[in-house]
Amino acid sequence: MHNVPAQRPDRQRPGGNAFLAALFVDALGSGLYLPLTLLFIHEVTGLSVTTVGLGVTVAAAVGLAASPVAGVLVDRFGSRTVLIGTYLVRALGFALYPLVGSFPALIAVAAVIAAGDRAYYPATSSYTAAIASGADRDRLYAFVAMARNIGFGLGGLLSTAALTLIGGQGFAVMAVVNAVSFLGAAGCLALAAPRPVDESARPAEPVRRRGGYRSVLADRPFLSLVAAEQAFTLAHSVLPVALPLYAVTVLDAPPAVLGVLYTLNTALLVVGQLPVRRLQVKARRTHALALGGAVFAASCAAFAATAYLPHGGWQLAGLVAATLVYTAGELMHTAPSSALAAAVAPAALRGRYLTVYQLTWGVAAIIAPAGFSALLDVAAPLLWTVLGLSLVLACTWVLRVSRGLSDAALYPLPATAPTPSVSASRPRARQPDLRGEPGSRQDTDA
Template sequence: MPVTSSARVRGERAFLTGMSVDALGSGLYVPLTLLFIHEVTGLSMAVVGLGVTVAAAAGLTANPVAGILIDRFDARSVLVGTYVLRALAFAAYPVVDGFTALIIVAALVAVGDRAYYPASASYVAVLADGARRDRLYALMATARNVAFGLGGLLSAGAVSLAGGVGFTVIAVVNAVSFVVASTCLILSGPRVQAAGDAGPRGGYRQVLGDRPFIALVGAEQAFTLAHMILPVALPIYAVTVLGAPAAVLGVLYALNTFLVASGQLPVRRLQRAARRTHSLALGGAVLIAACGAYAAAALLPPGPVRIGGLVAATLILTVGELMHTVPSWALAAGAAPPAMRGRYLAIYQLTWAVAAVVAPAGFSALLTSAPPLLWATLGVLLAAAALTVVRLARRLPAEAVMAA
């Protein structure tokens, strides 16, 4: 049935509330992932690392499967399913006592994590359209960053005050957070379906045959690689290449988190009159400038001046990330036919999974052999991506390019 105004409002509130609770629980766990699993299960770090890697590989299959389920049923049902899977997994972590059990439980978490992104993006697209969709995506990014950051702070307190028991508490609290998130969605009213979602559906062959959309996916891959700079490239570059103290990384992460949480809505307001393609391209230009700033930091004198260069580069990077996030999500959702939005967004969200696989090895190799080459490579990829999205403005649906 079409989405009524009251159903939209209930759905938006329930989604944002549940997602915030989910992010708060995840913030307790994600910063301590391997250590958390090691402490809760008692398994060695080597076994934990291997198990999580195997589980992550299994989780990659969740994206395309989630796309099919979203189109077959509805985004909210799949979103609830991702919460239930992860609630069961975290509730089971304290009783894991072997490698096989670890893989099963960790795989449930990985599948839930990977399926969450196309499901949540699809659900936002059902609840809102036009400029309202951009606003809801911005609210989602803001709420998630605030809750995730708060969860990270609470995790340190839980472990320091409760010791080993604190890790078990984190597992239980995280499981409860997913139960609360799913309950919020279930109680928000009957499931909603966008007008036109009951239309004819195709398979992934149709998605892959949509050349403008696949070009957009290719451009998005460059942007997602740029988002890996802070968590993957910066620790290696700042400490081993530039000789900066490791403590500066915490400052840079905190700065990025605060600005993303506080800046998403103001940036979205500045972009609302522009084409989403052009906003995305401008964000790419800012990210290129960030790559140049990181490269230039190596030319600065060691000490406070070089650290200042790192801070400036991270500020530029954060602005680029803010300019990319909302137009990217809204553009992809608008370009997808409503009846196949699940499959389209599943392919689009795979770019993040690919970046998570490619970045650690690729960035490390370039930083070890020739650090400037990393920044030059990212700059070239981002330039190509920015040009691509500008050219796509005439080939993508008008309602996707411009928020009415």
């Protein structure tokens, strides 16, 4: 039997409010261009859409290749320092976009931004883990998702207003405003405390970083979580990638409905994150993660079923219902996924661990457009069947892996002290010597 987690106070170190402010300012600026990425770059640089598409693809590949370096930098210099660096790098990149006039220049600037994007995610997750522990860490991950979704939503509204009021010149304004937003985000973190947060709480005896990525690749339970996470991150690509193609080309739905579905999804992600997190706080993170994956799989069945509804209002209602189920899956997956990865990772190698975990999003960004399109071309139900089955397999795998993880990784709330008989019967994960219990004094971003 597993011990029932006891409710004990969690700890959050200074820096959380400034961190959330930085994320909001960042997302507000990014929301200006993200819904119109290719069109934005085309208008700002004057290059053809084909050239822009090829350049962005090459840049994305460069950014993905640079990801392992981000993990090393986080472990060496601290997540806060690297996070500020990603803001400054991307501010420079967006400031240079209006000066781009050739394909090589586009690749150079876009690759710098892509590398900053790829380093941003493990740095963000590591910083979250560094300033919070236990259930408070799950709560902070929920706040992170809220801050970003609010910023993206407001940024999208501002981009519409800018294009309506200024016209074509609005794209150049977006580039400048986004660059300024990155500088503002960096300032929020830089002014948070005179001494870096991830250096102010170091353990008395520094933990040596041994093994590097070899230690990560030797951690079988963690790699099993990464394999399952790949299916979940592909599911996150349904709304921006698969649904537009499916709704317009298969269901012949009006394109305007996509904006309604996106707005509905974003609004529910903002208001639902904390209530869902409160329901998950006493559950195992792996159970919460598997339940989120099961709801994702149910949404695949719901999207597939809309094709068999009468065309028109019934199909639109079916899309709305399927989007609601899909959004519930997103809400259930986000916080436990990030918190579980951070809890499994040893503090001294957290940057490398979370970089590997975050690679699933980069892989999904590469294979989802081509893969989803190919499956839809063969047969629309094939996409939902393949994705749904992969999610069911991932959920089963997560539950299997949970048997080899410690209570400290499994539960947001600390567990009560085990009796000798229970402790002796509980399987433990094979972990490197440097691994410390999350939430202890060694659980810092050293």
